[in-house]
Amino acid sequence: MTTAPLSFILESAHLQQLFDALARHGYHIIGPTLGDQAIIYDEITSVDDLPVGWVDEQSGGTYRLHQTKTPIYFGCTTAVQSWKRWLHPPTEVLWRARRTDSQFEILADEQPTPRYAFIGVRPCELQAIRIQDRVFLEGEFVEARYRARREAAFIIAVNCGRAGNTCFCASMGSGPEAREGFDLALTEVLEGDRHYFVVKTGSAAGQALLAEIPHQPAGDAEIEAAAHIIADTSAHMGRELNVDGLRDLLYRNYEHPRWEAVAQRCLSCGNCTLVCPTCFCVTIEDATNLNGDEAQRVRKWDSCFTMDFSYIHGGSVRYSAKSRYRQWMTHKLATWVDQFGTFGCVGCGRCITWCPVGIDITEEARLIRAADNQTVVNKKANHDESV
Amino acid sequence: MVEQALFQDQLVADPMTSTPFRIGRVVKESYDTFTLELVPQGRYQTFPFAPGQFNMLYVFGVGEIPISISGDPQHPSLLVHTTRAVGTVTKAMRALKVGDAIGVRGPFGSAWPVKEARGYDVVFVAGGIGLAPLRPALYQVLAQRDRYGKIVLLYGTRSPEDILFRSELEKWRSRFDLEIYVTVDYANSKWHGNVGVVTRLIPKAPFDPLNTIAMVCGPEVMMRFTALELQKRGVPSDHIYISMERNMKCATGFCGHCQFGPTFICKNGPVYPYNQLQSWLALWEV
Structure with a gap:
């Protein structure tokens, strides 16, 4: 009895055939490409659209690209925006309505579901997609539009051959190797003159697609080379976040002086929430056309850093920057666990890179832990006694 | 690619889509408070709900807000809401007249413990x-x-x-x-x-x-x-x-606005046993 080999080799020269096969199946291919001097995930059609030879440098509040002579396809780590932009788009019309006299009728906004093939999904981003699945698909209500896009998507993960300076996937258990949630997973290997991908299949659809392009079983040396790359990435994480008892740590430090300190730097700009691959919050905008007989409902990404977010008659519930940063970070690392059974953070590091002042979630958690339970006086309790 | 099991359940009516109901009666309760009696329409013959639950009410082109139901659960042929005109939507709502349409989504949320209170x-x-x-x-x-x-x-x-x-x-x-x-x-x-x-x-x-x-x-x-x-x-x-009350945009747990500590007021609330929220209520700006 023989067992099918678990890993295959796809020569880099045949990568275009993977693109061609996806196109034949009617997929819109989304992958890393150069845009506005950064790597973005956008529609691409061939391997030439990939950022060949480009390598990113990320750190707190900093993002730079460098071109190298290495013909590497996936040399950059995470792009500016995550795949959230495609599965949970920033703006979406939910329905339209038309008024006739004093009545109105709702007109469904039927749009064909796009069939995306994501190529270059990092392991942390796979985890982020699974987390958004829990939010949109596994609760009391199901978000039908997200479900349709998610169901139609074909996912090609790429294991990380390099950790960025703001990466901490190893701490969050989400990377640097993809373990599940993909159709195909690639590890890019450059050895002297040889350039190939070690491929794993994660679904029947992945197996079927691989069957359409040239591939061969991987040998021990090639499997070993891929494993070595991943182990090396894991050993060079840019940041670390100690998740031991993290939820309870944040619950008992809701009044920690560190919140005030970070609020002195936080601009409440909301960048962290927009680049975060798990942040799902939205707002609803109801508006009419100019003559007022047609209305539409639009859903847009929102951020818990705005004053509007918590507004109820009379004012905002979270009126200080301190409370808004605390809400965001406590949600990611504590309340999310109670809501969805997982952290809301995957260690992609985007919030650190794209924070204009370089606020670092791993540093904030570390400083709270370093002065655990250094609780400031609870103002409300005092207020209760004085009444 | 996702496990098929996730997607086995049938597509239901989108919970974000409102259904227009006709205003059957308007009662002015005080100078700023009014009651609307709505007549269920469309796919609703009646509107069964549990006491304490709320609806998302939509005024054409103006906006949508959560409002608790104030009517009698034993008479689901009428949907009754009482509200104070304080914001953009409630002020537009106050200007509506008998016969006008109002969009309804719901009912959402938890209920008062009416059955549990038997014997007390x-x-x-x-x-x-x-x-x-x-x-x-x-x-x-x-x-x-x-x-x-x-x-x-x-x-x-x-x-x-x-x-x-x-x-x-x-x-x-x-x-x-x-x-x-x-x-x-x-x-x-x-x-x-x-x-x-x-x-x-x-x-x-x-x-x-x-x-x-x-x-x-x-x-x-x-x-x-x-x-x-x-x-x-x-x-x-x-x-x-x-x-409890918080800003709310969707009532289905997707917009994130109504979070109060680890809970979503739209789905875990709005009615809570006090001991569940006690420690959070003692804090500011949650």
């Missing part, structure tokens, strides 16, 4: 417009009066002119099996009743603290102090229920 004394404590979300529970308790012990309504409002559902309260007050105490924040010389905050009514109210379920609705600060006062009398904290 039931104390309702309302602050201002907080009487409206409590009224469906009152209707239901009164409809099965003999299943409950003493029933007490403590109601605090700004002034005598702000008293909601006045004729109904007067009718109820004439019953011998329901105690109603009203207090106002300020009054003129024609008012012969209580003046002061509603918590002051609690020490003397006739109920057995160890055998009481309390349902409390009003501003957050009022609910907090009411709970403290009820606890002082000996009502266990898990026998006190409150109804």
